[in-house]
Amino acid sequence: MTENSHLEPALISPVVGGMVRTWTEGESALWTVDDPGALGALLGHGQVARTMMPDNRFREIVLLDSETKTLFVQPRFATPGDGTAELLAKPFELGDPTTPADLTAVGTDRWEELESLLASVAISAAGRREFWLAELGGWEAPHQPNFLFTVVEEHGVATAVMEATPAPVGSDVWPDAPRGRSNVSVSAPASQDTVEAAGIFAVSAIETWKTTPWDVVLTFGRLSEFT
Template sequence: MPISFDTTGFRQLDQNTWQHPNGDQADLAYYNLVPDLPAGLDDLPKLRHDLALIHGETGCLIEAHVVQLAGVPALLRIVKMPLPNQPNGQVFLCSFTIPKANCSAVLQLGALERGMTGAREAVLASEIGFEQWVKPHPYAPELQGVLPFHAGDDPRYDARFPDHPLSRVRAWAHHVVRTARVDPPFASLPPFQVQAPPPPVAPGQTLVTALPSLPVKDFVGLQIGDQTTYWRTTDPKLKDMLGRGLMGRSPLTDTRFRDMLLIDVNTGEAMIPDRFTTDGNMTAHGTHLVQVTLPEADAELSDDDVMNAFRWAGRMCGEAAERGEYLSLEPVQSQGEQADPHVLLAVQQREGQQVVIAQFSPPPVEGPLAGSPSRSAPATPESVEGIGVIAGMAVNEWRSHPLRLAITYKRPAG
């Protein structure tokens, strides 16, 4: 792994996971993808603003800074989110991201409130005064997020509440900044840079909305109205953004959404809109697609290509869980309420453990999953990826080409 850190006091669970006796868990991850940051480390105001909006959808960004890990610039984030499937309590996440041009490394610590929750907030709110408690977010004053930005998260109070999970992740962050090391070959890679905005729409160009399918190798299906068309990608932009909550979304219902792009079907010129705006301005990324037939695409795909597509779907399930969402794998032409056939993929908290789940509707009637309405396993990087393969085994009964399948984001009602 590109980052190494002091694991004193932690017990190693697997190659990239460590757990402290207090329950805090540290994870190391490497992503062989263009980083999904909305701005570069050299534009901290925009980076903070857009990250506040992104994290506001599932919790609250408490603070974000550019720091040095052994002389290498890194993004430090501290975020709070509601405990999944719990009426009370929060989880605090502290992460260091070192973004490079085509990859990134992330070191993260998660700390959960346990036992009596909200004690820090209750004590401080009574002292500070409830009328001074909730404050406009310093990075995005217009934000109304899932959790409020409030006075009680100020670091000046950490010393009074050293056992609080926010105090613990901050203390860990300071220790990591002092002691972490970065692999020299990784440190020397070209830095991350935000792509320039696409050129303006050419005169006479007509863009229509298209909803993409599961990407398979260099191909993607696009649902345009009631017609499914098939396209070859000419660069990695679309696949780098698909499934990660970065693209503009098209709502199917109040709680169901799909990624969307804009394309001129005559030229294949397309624009991939960013999901979030900055100061009210929409940004987008230009790309070019080449239309093909389904038999032409299928002739270039191997069984491994198809399995890799389902493994990718599993990984996207894991990323969706971090946004408080889960996924539905379903026919791309299904554009309304949830209907059969579909497979739900989710990572959920069950009895204090993260579990990855696939639910089949209808249950398979043949093969190794016959009669099974669902499969689950403790959530690990391997099982999260593997659940996508299990989903692929289930949808095999639909006799539908993977380019005719789509990922739909599902957000719990309320």
């Protein structure tokens, strides 16, 4: 970074199709990334700096210089023995921005990519004893719609729990919502297969939001504070 850089904190979507969406306080843009594999491996796995959200929840945050089209990832924790947290973990070069509205159709392969990514996020979060939600991006986005995943333990038995609000309509994987409820949940004994199934259930819910994979952000919370 240089003294003349214009860095802004930005929320960030998952990396899908080599692209990522950012939300600064003033605008949102969709970018191509020079190394999507490296950026995607960092996001959603507890390694990236976070910003506080309501209800003691957190979202990952990056630093964006839209003039130089450069994105900086801050580490969540200081390097052991370093004494201070390094601001820059890895710089990523971005292509010319577009607007998410330019994407009028999303291919099946992009949804499958998001499904695989969220399965990996679920495994990682369970290992850190965190729950997570997929929600619409933005600093002042609504709390609904959302998809929630967590693993809870009771009497020594771990259970994977998934909840969609509102209940997806016409889904092949979600059951109908119980009478009088707007959301729906499913659960199963926790195993690698049932935790990874979060990707399938999340994408099935997100597709009913009439949105794209780049409209989504992930929100995390400590399992000890899960209600």
